Amino acid sequence: MNYGRLNADLIEELQSLLNIPVKYDEESLDRYSRDETAELKAVRPEVVTFPVSTQEVSEIMKFANRHLIPVTPRGAGTGLSGGAVPSYRGIVMSFEKMNRILEFDEANMMITVEPGVITGEIQKLADRHNLVYGGDPCSSESSSIGGNVAENAGGNKVMKYGPTGYHVYGLEVVLPSGEITYFGGKRLKDVSGLDFVHLMVGSEGTLGIVTKITLRLLPKPKYSVALLVPYPDIDTAIAAVPGLMSGSGVVPTSLEFMDGSSIRAACSFLNIEFPYADAGAHLIIEVEGNSKDSIFDDYVKLGEAAIEAGGLEAFVADNRNTRDKLWKARKSIAEALAAISPVHSMEDVSVPMANIPKLIKRSEEIAKKRGLEMIAFGHAGDGNVHVTFIKGDLPQEDWDRNLPLAEKELFDETTELGGCISGEHGIGIKRKKYLASIVDEAQLDLIRGIKKAFDRNNILNPGKIVDL
Amino acid sequence: MNYGRLNADLIEELQSLLNIPVKYDEESLDRYSRDETAELKAVRPEVVTFPVSTQEVSEIMKFANRHLIPVTPRGAGTGLSGGAVPSYRGIVMSFEKMNRILEFDEANMMITVEPGVITGEIQKLADRHNLVYGGDPCSSESSSIGGNVAENAGGNKVMKYGPTGYHVYGLEVVLPSGEITYFGGKRLKDVSGLDFVHLMVGSEGTLGIVTKITLRLLPKPKYSVALLVPYPDIDTAIAAVPGLMSGSGVVPTSLEFMDGSSIRAACSFLNIEFPYADAGAHLIIEVEGNSKDSIFDDYVKLGEAAIEAGGLEAFVADNRNTRDKLWKARKSIAEALAAISPVHSMEDVSVPMANIPKLIKRSEEIAKKRGLEMIAFGHAGDGNVHVTFIKGDLPQEDWDRNLPLAEKELFDETTELGGCISGEHGIGIKRKKYLASIVDEAQLDLIRGIKKAFDRNNILNPGKIVDL
Incomplete structure (x- = not known):
């Protein structure tokens, strides 16, 4: 693409449309050229903007169309595939300043927010009203x-509540042309035209810019209990999962796994103790319910099954403090990893749940064959595994040569097992070259055709998912 | 569009691609020119085909492209918007013969079926395995x-399980070109490219032809209880709904309403007795759970709240027979209506749940103003109401003049209340002219652009949703 460049005059024109000063100092350009993807090949934007309203977002897009400038929308910059990092310089559109909760509609159990709101705020607000927001990255x-x-x-x-898209009912969207439109609304059923809401969800900011989001909330279950079950090794832990899911008649809210290396990385990073920290792997199983009796039945059944499948013990965390501690460890693995082993590649493969044991086994074989260290953790109950290859002491040139081979092999195995190459982190820049080799040509053409229908000039987040 | 016509030679060529004889006798052409939409302006196909395999579906589409023949895919013909009825003659592609259950994957709790399978069969198969398919039209x-x-x-x-799309995880699709592709799969998380699965769902057979469907099943709740609550009039019944939903902390599985006329139509059609058959309206409230205690708590709480809001009594149906009887009456309303008042227009408006009382009031005002009879029933808990205008004794010319005015007014009111013109029946032919007046031009353009990306020659179910 032959994009325009932003000279001083154009930056002044852009600034005249906006309330908050744009930034183009070296430090800002550097900061907005990265997210949390390890080792991402970064391209710096030319300018960073901070719109405060839908109208400003629209003005930026009209400006970008006039001058053929690429625009990269960006949330909090915590992405793990480079979706919010420019591929072609131009404008970064940061949503830091559009972070208001616009409406809490208790009668309809819906909340409407701006895109810059931190997800945890929505969870906490819902919780205070005895409701739950089902998304929990x-x-x-x-x-x-x-x-x-x-x-x-x-x-x-996700097993119980589904991914983010299952909670999204309405979206205000600025189209690449700058036009403002609205998809869906606060109704639970809608088959009036195509399902644009779910076409937008997961499209990585390539089709339109979401400026208002209406989410459904649900009544909060009265009771939550988490079990922590250590296992002697990862294969035993993972082999237990399909039986726990399909045999119990219970849909756990969570069924997470962490191999020994990842739990020890988290403990060292957080400087905390963890029971059986030297175990080969742990499962965390959480159940929710409105009755003490039935939740007791559920977790006893799951705990017994987990031990029968080789678990060393089943710790019951039935109070908030203990549960929070478990989850803090689980949730900090990615951050711990970045601190301890900065040169790594965190994958995000997703397979049918019953195929997780095979996926883990094959991942281990691939890592071994390619001389890479590997740790694994993730969402065992929904089949989404963060296999992570680590450079460790490997010479740089071996890492550079072997990682792409290992990734390709992992993705081929995943595909063979009925899976996909990203369950929740996205294609972005990181996985673009692999997507094109796995998805058939007809689908790539459809993605391109849809992109063209939305974004004639290919100025909105170009270079993500597929090349045009 | 300048479509080709099917002469005897072309029909012979088409037949040579297929196992089952095509039909073009008058009776068949007539039969396949209708669905269950009242008073639909029908166009007859030129030929009806019965493919038995994905390969045959693909061959028909290649044939259709070669000769520019429109193709209308058709399930069981029970649609209520004309989605499966030709707008431009050509080929009807009936899925009656692709009706096999292909795989029941208990380990992943997924089932894969051909499109012609009757939905009730899936429900029953799941039930026999102690699972539930959450779709329940x-x-x-x-x-x-x-x-x-x-x-x-x-x-x-839908309140508890979501609409059909929430259960669909994988789709084999024959694209309009005849190419065969596969969207999604048996994984719970997938953000590897655009969400084609949910773009296909609800697209009324205009973007591709679904030839295999993979659905998620869930553990079956152990207990189900239905309450039947009669009310003196519809306004009191409907006014009770938002409080039942948001005040109770319970998500009922179902919360249905039927006005007095619709319940009496069903009773007379089925020749059954119904408690309080002379009441102004009834609510049916169903709850599910795994614990007897908690389900008892739930239905007592809901029953008391329903009576406090003006209910005359709360009948508890806690055994399968009584529940089945209630549901049989509720589910037969549409059929009863077609038999008793064949000249009618069944609407399908969907609003935020808290706005249902306003919607009913305004519908009554519109019917009165336009001199139409009106009955109302539907899915109160999810905001989806089947307001139905009936001709009754009105002279034909008054009906012809007043119905479109009433529909337009109803859809404008619905839109003002944050709703949409179809919650579950679709746009099809019936609502096409209204969609274009309600959705903004940018969205109509996007629908057209996406349609073009899938179907360059506009041969797959043309004339539905929007005109190109």
């Missing part, structure tokens, strides 16, 4: 709801 | 799952 304390929508963030409660 | 005994997917059928359990 591990990054909930730092990621924004707009980013969650863009990547259809998953997290820890 | 009133037509479940006669509609096919392919049609449910095409219209994103809703039904009676």
Whole structure:
């Protein structure tokens, strides 16, 4: 693409449309050229903007069309695939300043927010009203709801509540042309035209810019209990999962796993103690319910089954403090990893739940064959595994040569097991070259055709998902 | 559009691609030019085909492209908007013969079926394995799952389980070009490219032809209880609904309402007795759970609240027979109406749940102003109301003049209340002219652009949703 460049005159024109000063100092350009993806090849934007209203977002897009400038929308910058990082310089549109909760509609159990709101704020507000927001990415304390929508963030409660998209009912959207439109609304049923709401969710900010989000809330279950079950090794832990899911008649809210290395990384990072920290792997199983009796039945049944499948013990965390501690460890793994082993590649493969044991086994074989260290953790109950290859002491050139081979092999295995290459982090920049090799040409053409229908000039987040 | 016509040679060529004889006798052409939409202006196809495999579906589409023949895919023909009825003659592609259950995958709690399978069969198979398929359109005994997917059928359990799309995880699709592709799969999380699965759902067979459907099943709750609560009049019944939903902390599985006329029509049609059959309206409230204690708490709480809001009594149906009887009456209303008042227009408006009382009041005002009879029933808990205008003794010319005015007024009111013109029946032919007047031009353009990306020659179900 032959994009325009932003000279001083154009930056002045852009500034005249906006309330908050744009930034183009070196430090800002550097900061907005990264997210939390390890080792991302970064391109710096030319300018960073901070719109405060839908109208300003629209003005930026009209400006961008006039001058053919690429625009990269950005939430809190916690992405793990480079979706909010420019591929072609231009404008970064940060939603830091559009972070208001616009309406809490208790009668309809819906909340409407701006994209810059931190997801954890929505969870806490719902909780105070005895409701629950079902989305729960591990990054909930730092990621924004707009980013969650863009990547259809998953997290820890997908088995019971579904991913982000299952909670999204209405979206105000600025189209790449600058036109403002509204998809869906506060109604539970809608088949009036195409399902644009769910086409927007997970489209990584390539089709339109979400400026208001209406989410459904649900009544909060009265009781929650988490079990922590250590296992001697990861294969035993993972082999237990399909039986726990399909045999119990219970849909746990969460069923997470962490191998020994990841739990020890989290403990060292947080400087905390953890029971059986030397175990080969742990499962965390959480159940919710409105009756003490039935939740007791559920967790006893799950705990017994988990031990029968080789668990060393089943710790019951039935108070908030203990549960919070478990989850803090689980949720900090990615951050711990970044601190301890900065050169790594965190994958996000997702397979049918019954195929998780095979996926873990094959991942181990691939890592071994390619001489890479590997740790694994993730959302066992929904089949989404963060296999993570680590450089460790490997010479740089071996890492550079072997990582792409290992990734390709992992993605091929995942595909063979009925899975996909990203469950919740997205394609972005990180996985673009692999998507094109896995999805058939007809689908790539459809993605391109839809992109063209939305964004004639290819100025909105170009270079993500597929090349045009 | 300048479509080709099917002469004897072309019909022979088409037949040579297919196992089952095509039909073009008068009776068949007549039969396949209708669905269950009252008073639909029908166009006859030129030929009806009965493919038995994905390959045959693909061959028909390639044939259609070669000769520019429009193709209308069709499930069981129970649609209520004309989505499966030709607008431009050509080929009807009936899925009657692709009606196999292909795989029941208990380990992943997923089932894969052909589009012609009757939805009730899936419900029953799941039930026998102690699982539940969450989709429950009133037509479940006669509609096919392919049609449910095409219209994103809703039904009676959407508050708890979501509409059809929430259960669909994988789709084999024949694109309009004849190419065969696969969207999604048996994984709970997938953000690897655009969400084609949910773009297909509800697209009314205009973007591709679904030839295999993979659905998620869930553990079956152990207990179900239904309450039947008669009210003196419809306004009192409907005014009770928002409080029952948001005040109780319970998500009922179903919260249905029927006005007095609709329940009496059903009773007379089925020749059954019904408690308080002379009441002004009834609510049916169903709750599910795994613990006897908690379900007792739930229904007592809901029953007391329902009576406090003006209910005359709360009948408890806690055994299958009584529950089945209630549901039989509720589910037969549409059929009863067609038999008793064949000249009618059944609407499908959907609003935020708290706005249902306003919607009913305004509908009554519109009917009165336009001199039409009106009955109302539907899914109160999810905001989806089947306001139905009836001709009754009105002279034909008054009906012809006043119905479109009443519909337009109803849709404008619905839009003002934050609703949409169809919650579960679709746009099809019936509502096409209204959609274009309610949705903004930018969205109509996007629908057209997406349609073009899928179907360059506009041969797949042309004339539905919007005109190109």
